[in-house]
Amino acid sequence: AKSEGKARFVMYDADRNARQAARYTLAAAIPDALDRAEFTVVYQPLVAFADERLCGVEALVRWRHPVLGTLTPDTFIPLAEETGVIVALGRHVLREACAQAASWPDVFVSVNVTVAQVREPSFPAEVAAILAETGLDPRRLVLELTESAVMDSDGAPLAALDCLAGRGIRIAIDDFGTGYSNLAYLRRLPIHILKLAGPFVDGLRESSSVDEQIVRTIVTLAHALQVTVTAEAVETRDQADRLRELGCDTAQGYLFSRPLPPESLIPLLRGAACA
Numbered sequence: 107a108k109s110e111g112k113a114r115f116v117m118y119d120a121d122r123n124a125r126q127a128a129r130y131t132l133a134a135a136i137p138d139a140l141d142r143a144e145f146t147v148v149y150q151p152l153v154a155f156a157d158e159r160l161c162g163v164e165a166l167v168r169w170r171h172p173v174l175g176t177l178t179p180d181t182f183i184p185l186a187e188e189t190g191v192i193v194a195l196g197r198h199v200l201r202e203a204c205a206q207a208a209s210w211p212d213v214f215v216s217v218n219v220t221v222a223q224v225r226e227p228s229f230p231a232e233v234a235a236i237l238a239e240t241g242l243d244p245r246r247l248v249l250e251l252t253e254s255a256v257m258d259s260d261g262a263p264l265a266a267l268d269c270l271a272g273r274g275i276r277i278a279i280d281d282f283g284t285g286y287s288n289l290a291y292l293r294r295l296p297i298h299i300l301k302l303a304g305p306f307v308d309g310l311r312e313s314s315s316v317d318e319q320i321v322r323t324i325v326t327l328a329h330a331l332q333v334t335v336t337a338e339a340v341e342t343r344d345q346a347d348r349l350r351e352l353g354c355d356t357a358q359g360y361l362f363s364r365p366l367p368p369e370s371l372i373p374l375l376r377g378a379a380c381a
């Protein structure tokens with residue numbers, strides 16, 4: 107029985123190595139894929155709870171892989187982070203999203219940015235160059251960062267944020283509530299939006315849950331600091347109604363819309379409400 111266990115372990119290990127090798131092959135293909143324009147951007151609508159009209163979109167990258175089909179970001183973003191190619195990929199997504207948004211009526215566009223990108227000293231200048239090149243008003247750009255990305259490696263607030271916010275760009279904290287959620291930094295950093303992570307929204311299934319109390323507390327604190335709250339991954343009418351009651355400002359999720367290619371989004375922009 108013991109040797110059997112070992113054999114199984116070896117097999118599992120070989121399997122894992124093969125998967126790891128496949129992941130690296132995929133990561134190594136990213137630079138060429140960028141040159142061949144295989145990365146596209148889809149846009150998921152965000153609605154204001156007040157009237158449920160579209161007020162912005164989040165840009166989400168897709169890889170139209172010639173062999174593997176359309177890949178979602180969880181299959182290649184972690185790899186791109188490991189190999190550093192995320193910096194080039196992120197720049198491509200930002201440019202694409204700003205160029206698209208510049209041709210739309212005044213909804214905002216929210217773009218995901220990773221730690222590696224914001225820690226590049228040239229990042230604020232690059233963003234400014236992309237805005238100038240595309241003609242997008244900085245007030246229509248939101249950058250989404252995770253909690254771990256808004257501090258530098260010594261735990262000091264990232265100076266780049268002041269620089270970006272000073273130009274009128276808004277900063278959102280993505281997946282809020284999944285990390286350490288050190289609310290103290292909200293006072294020290296130019297944060298405009300908190301995006302409440304999916305698990306909280308999911309926790310609202312049961313009435314008067316602890317999650318409901320947490321959401322209420324987060325919203326109260328955020329509003330006291332002039333920070334708006336977006337609920338992510340809203341899938342049911344029930345969740346939406348509760349999140350509205352709890353004071354959330356905007357919502358995003360399959361209940362309202364899946365991420366859409368630009369050609370499908372454009373008709374929806376006519377009914378758009380806010381900037």
Ligand code: C2E
Nearest residue numbers: 166167178179180183199218219220339340341359360361
């Ligand atoms: P995220 O920033 O939290 O983005 C939201 C994800 O939730 C998207 O998955 C979206 O399709 C999905 N989603 C939207 N509504 C619902 C819902 O009602 N229910 C559920 N269960 N899911 C919903 P997607 O597009 O697969 O992206 C996954 C993650 O990949 C993103 O999570 C983000 O962290 C990352 N990502 C996507 N695009 C980029 C990018 O351009 N750059 C970087 N650095 N990361 C990106």
Ligand code: CA
Nearest residue numbers: 164218250280
């Ligand atoms: Ca995001």
Ligand code: CA
Nearest residue numbers: 280281301338
């Ligand atoms: Ca998120």
